[in-house]
Amino acid sequence: xxxxxxxxxxxxxxxxxxxxxxxxxxxIATPIAWWLARTDFILREPIAALVALPIVLPPTVxxxxxxIAMGPNGPGGLIASLWGARTxxxxxxxxxxxxxxxxxxxxxxxxxxxxEAVSEEALEAAATLGATRRQAFFRIAIPYAASGFFTGLxxxxxxxxxxxxxxxxxxGNIPGETKVLSIAIYDFVxxxxxMDAHWLSLGMVVFAFVxxxxxxxxxxRFGRLTG
Amino acid sequence: xxxxxxxxxxxxxxAAAVASLAPxxxxxxxxxxxxxxxxxxxxxxxxxxxxxxxxxxxRLSFGATGALYTQITQAAPFDVFLSADDKRTGVAIKDGFxxxxxxxxxxxxxxxxxxxTVDVTDGEAVLKANAFQHISIADPKAAPYGAAGMAVLDxxxxxxxxxxxxxxxxxxxxxxxxxxxxxxxxxxxxxxxVIGKPATQVWLPPQDDYPVIAQNAVLLKVGADxxxxxxxxxxxxxxxxxxxxxxxxxxxx
Numbered sequence: 061x062x063x064x065x066x067x068x069x070x071x072x073x074x075x076x077x078x079x080x081x082x083x084x085x086x087x088i089a090t091p092i093a094w095w096l097a098r099t100d101f102i103l104r105e106p107i108a109a110l111v112a113l114p115i116v117l118p119p120t121v122x123x124x125x126x127x128i129a130m131g132p133n134g135p136g137g138l139i140a141s142l143w144g145a146r147t148x149x150x151x152x153x154x155x156x157x158x159x160x161x162x163x164x165x166x167x168x169x170x171x172x173x174x175x176e177a178v179s180e181e182a183l184e185a186a187a188t189l190g191a192t193r194r195q196a197f198f199r200i201a202i203p204y205a206a207s208g209f210f211t212g213l214x215x216x217x218x219x220x221x222x223x224x225x226x227x228x229x230x231x232g233n234i235p236g237e238t239k240v241l242s243i244a245i246y247d248f249v250x251x252x253x254x255m256d257a258h259w260l261s262l263g264m265v266v267f268a269f270v271x272x273x274x275x276x277x278x279x280x281r282f283g284r285l286t287g
Numbered sequence: 288x289x290x291x292x293x294x295x296x297x298x299x300x301x302a303a304a305v306a307s308l309a310p311x312x313x314x315x316x317x318x319x320x321x322x323x324x325x326x327x328x329x330x331x332x333x334x335x336x337x338x339x340x341x342x343x344x345x346r347l348s349f350g351a352t353g354a355l356y357t358q359i360t361q362a363a364p365f366d367v368f369l370s371a372d373d374k375r376t377g378v379a380i381k382d383g384f385x386x387x388x389x390x391x392x393x394x395x396x397x398x399x400x401x402x403x404t405v406d407v408t409d410g411e412a413v414l415k416a417n418a419f420q421h422i423s424i425a426d427p428k429a430a431p432y433g434a435a436g437m438a439v440l441d442x443x444x445x446x447x448x449x450x451x452x453x454x455x456x457x458x459x460x461x462x463x464x465x466x467x468x469x470x471x472x473x474x475x476x477x478x479x480x481v482i483g484k485p486a487t488q489v490w491l492p493p494q495d496d497y498p499v500i501a502q503n504a505v506l507l508k509v510g511a512d513x514x515x516x517x518x519x520x521x522x523x524x525x526x527x528x529x530x531x532x533x534x535x536x537x538x539x540x
Contacts, residue, residue: 131469146420149470150454232454232465233426250353251428 062259069236070244077152077240078220081159082167085216086209088160089167093208094197096168097175108172112165119162123229126158130230150232155240158226166219167212174208175201210278218271222264315342316515319364321355322347323371323502324458325396325432325477329535330369336531337522343515351458353429359384359507366510367520369393369502372431376505389506393523394537396500397478398435400490401463405472410490413473414445423454423465423474431500432459436475438497478536502537 096108114122127149130136136148136157148154178201186196202209224242231238233247241264248257291298322330327349334345348355352371359365359379368385370376373392379385400410407413425433433456440446456462459476466474481489504523510516522528529539 127464127468127470133469137469146472147470149465150421228457232421232423232456232470234454247426249357250351250426252353252357 062256066256067241067244067260067263070239070241073152073236073239074221074241077155077159077223078217080156081163081220082213082217084156084160085163085167086213089164089171089212093168093171094175094201096172097178111168114162115165119223119225120229122158122162123226126154126161126226126230130154130157149230150234150238152237154230155227155238158230159220159223162223162226163216163219166215170208170211170215171205172208174205174211178204207278207281211275214271214275214278218268221267315344316513316518317344317346318366318510318513318516318519319346320348320367320369320519321359321363321365322349322369323352323355324349324430324460325371325479326369326394326502327460329394329479329532329537332531332535333523333528336527337519340522341515341518343518345519349460351426351429352431353426354458362509364509365507366513366516367504368507369504371396371500371502373501373503376503379505379507383508385505385507386511389517389520390503391520391524392501392540393504394502394532394539396432396502396537397491397494398432398439398497398500399476399478399481400436400439400473400492401466401476401481401484401488402473403467403484403488404469406487407473407490408487410492411443413490414440414443414449417445417448417452419472420452421454421465421471422449422452423456423462423471425456425459425462425475430458430462431498432475432477433462435492435497435500439475439492442496482536 092111096104096111101107126136128134130140130148132146136154137146140146140148140151140153145151148157182200182204183196186200187193191199222242223240224246227238227240227243228246231240231243233239233243239247241260245257245260245264248254248260320330320334327347330347330349334347337343337345348365350358352375355363355365355368356370356375356379359368360382368376368379376385376390380387380390400407400414402413405413405419413419424436427434427437437446440449454465454471456465456474459480462474463476463480465471466476478489478491504520506516506520523532532539
């Protein structure tokens, strides 16, 4: 029977990874989403497609390129040497970087859509009343786009909780460092511990259900999820 | 055009009927084989030779023995199972997935410590020095070569010292990938995976340090009536196949 000890470490790790990734992506994705929503740059849509790539690419592709890039022969090795390690793989930091790429579109897309819906008149009115662009952005655009932010936060968090393929390729299955819930379930199945796999999976199904319900309720409450 | 439109349904059915005849027209048989990851290269060679000899196709699926067996218990359509150990095939028969009396040892594997960057001629010293940051070992519960690696560490009294540096790979193919990509400096793999490498890159632990890796094959119930599958298993015992298996770094009975 599954004990709390069995699942505690992967659980904490998964929530940490998802939280850290979500917070960092909030900061990274917002300017990207704003730019995509407001610019007329001719390469806007190809760039948007680049951002959206992780939605379409199999996670193993992302993981494959990361295992190469994170090693001593790639940029990851350089970064890791800052703290005396040879590689970014097999570390929580490495997983965060992998997750940032893996979940990027899940933060950018909803926020971009919300920004696109921000009333142009309101922003112009703010400008005529003497607001700087920065003030207009923080006092008008962001509140207007609140639902997009909520959606992005929830989706990014949930998507990172479910991450498997990328972690499988670059994680190394280290308890307390890279062994997240999805890997723990996979291990239980591989080892024939199916009862344990059932319990853990059931927990994740419940979690996923809660997330989807919350997102739908938010959508109804605040209006549009998509343009 | 009108003819096509009018009789589209009838033509579609006719086309489907013709297409469904195609497999029956095939003279050669097909074998679906679940093969332990360490035997990847050899199995591919043998499959090609078997096809040249008999015209039968062998479709190979590779993976960690434990993972493959899990799939077999869930009715994966495999005719034969080439395990990396001698336990899972017995379990297959006991659990009703394998055909009694068809189990045999097709190869005896040797574990190897591998590093393209660290000189492991004296592997024991390298392990004891523990100077590496990561050592990659296949999941010992799913891959016998991973269990062999753990056994070697145990024998040398290094388990506790090395444990924090262990990176657990899904199977020994991934164990080698972690090493080849430079992310782990050393790793335990099967000799067959690194047979052509320079001597400084490979260390063979003494056989006494780890349990004998007798790799057994078994005919699965799914393939009980598949003559090509039975022929393939027989082929593995043939002189031609044994020569290939030995050249790849295994021993045979």
